[in-house]
Each structure stands twice: as structure tokens, then as C-alpha cells.
């Protein structure tokens with residue numbers, strides 16, 4: 221129970237990697253605030269399951285990561301409900317696959333808002349409390365696309381490269397405050413986000429579903445296997461431990477060898 225008594229907010233944690241982070245922190249004893257969209261009954265079931273499985277407090281925030289005022293209110297609510305916010309994970313993210321000349325400008329704006337600017341707004345709100353308590357962990361889910369590009373993902377690749385830069389900047393600013401700031405860069409993890417981009421990739425490249433999975437997605441990953449959400453979450457739990465106190469400003473790859481090539 222390395223996180224007993226810690227309080228965590230994980231954005232975009234109603235499914236996929238975010239939900240795995242929330243469950244991994246709860247397993248280590250942290251109280252968690254989950255966030256994201258979805259069907260109300262399903263979200264409540266996941267929230268209750270965290271409390272039942274791990275005996276911690278789990279609450280839900282419906283804050284929309286495109287709205288800076290809602291992001292600040294989410295952080296304030298966590299501090300009021302839990303009495304502190306020790307761990308912030310910027311994880312909410314969306315994707316859109318299209319050639320630049322056809323890329324809808326409103327999709328560009330939305331991807332930059334959710335995948336990049338939301339992290340700035342959440343950090344801005346969370347840092348004063350972390351500084352005053354002299355402890356904090358800020359983690360963002362970047363991507364292999366923070367290090368390398370793929371065609372047809374201009375907004376996503378731009379936002380993910382930028383989140384790695386934001387991570388390094390915040391790490392330097394907070395280095396003497398016992399607050400570490402890192403990002404994790406997964407390769408392909410089988411989640412709704414990956415599943416949803418298959419039809420657009422089929423269209424953009426003129427391929428079948430099987431060809432997209434084998435020749436596009438797993439083509440990039442030398443192990444030819446998907447990363448699991450639980451493997452990504454295990455890194456986050458480690459980054460929150462005392463053993464990781466000197467890891468800051470890092471961009472940690474978990475990509476089956478993708479960015480080694």
C-alpha cells in the first residue's frame with residue numbers, strides 16, 4: 221500500500237488507460253476522483269467497483285476537459301472532498317485521423333484542448349496546493365506519438381509532442397518542491413480510442429479492418445503485441461512511489477520497441 225492516504229485525480233478515467241490508473245492507485249490505498257464521459261449507470265458501476273474492490277473513497281467529476289473553468293472546479297472539488305490533491309494524472313484524450321487538407325479545424329481545436337491545454341489548466345489549478353503541502357506527483361499520458369509521427373494524425377502528434385515539452389518545463393519549475401512531473405508514452409494499447417480510429421484509418425488508407433490492425437497498428441510495434449492498460453498503470457503507480465522521487469521531467473516509453481526503430 222505505497223499510496224495509503226494519498227488523493228488522486230485522473231482525467232479521462234471512465235474507460236481504458238485512465239480507469240486502469242484509477243484502479244492501480246486505489247489498489248495502493250489512494251482515494252481517487254474519476255472523470256470522463258459515458259453512460260451514467262456504467263460510470264457509477266465503475267466508481268462503486270473501485271470502492272468495493274479496494275476499500276478507498278472514489279468520487280466522480282463530470283468536468284469537460286475542453287472547459288478551463290470546469291477543470292479548475294474539478295481540482296477545487298477534489299481538494300474540498302479529500303482535503304488535498306497529491307496526484308494529478310492528465311490522461312483524457314481523443315483522436316482524429318485525416319489528411320491535413322481535409323482535417324476539420326474544429327477537430328484540431330478540440331484535440332489540442334483535450335490532449336494538451338487541459339493538462340496546463342489542471343496543473344495550474346493543482347500546483348499551489350501541492351507546493352503548500354510539499355509533495356506532489358503529476359503524470360500525463362503522452363504517447364509514442366510524442367516522439368515520432370504517423371501520417372494523418374497531425375493534431376494528435378502535435379499535442380503529444382507538446383505535452384512532453386510541458387512535462388519537462390513543469391519538472392524544472394517544480395524540481396525543488398518535491399513535486400515530480402513525468403509523462404508516459406505508450407505504443408498501441410487496445411482501448412476504445414484505438415478501436416474507434418480503425419474505420420477512419422480504413423478510409424484514409426483504403427484498407428480492411430484486419431489490414432489496419434496487422435499492417436498499420438501492430439506494424440509499428442516490433443513485439444507485434446498490444447500494450448495493456450494495466451502495464452501502463454503499473455508505471456504510474458511506480459512514479460508515485462518514494463522510489464521514483466528522483467524521476468522527473470522524464471518521458472517513459474512503453475511501446476513494444478516502436479520508438480527504438
Ligand code: NAD
Pocket residue numbers: 231232233234235236237238255256257258283284285286311312313314334335361362363364405406407408409410411412413414
Ligand atoms: P479511451 O477512449 O478509452 O479513454 C479516453 C477517456 O477520455 C474516456 O474516459 C473519455 O470519456 C475521456 N474524455 C474524452 N473527452 C473528454 C472530455 N472532453 N472531458 C473529459 N473526459 C474526456 O482512450 P485511451 O486509449 O484509454 O486513452 C487515454 C489516453 O491514453 C489518451 O490521452 C490517449 O491519447 C493516450 N494513449 C492511448 C494509446 C492507445 O493505444 N490506446 C496510446 C498512447 C497514448
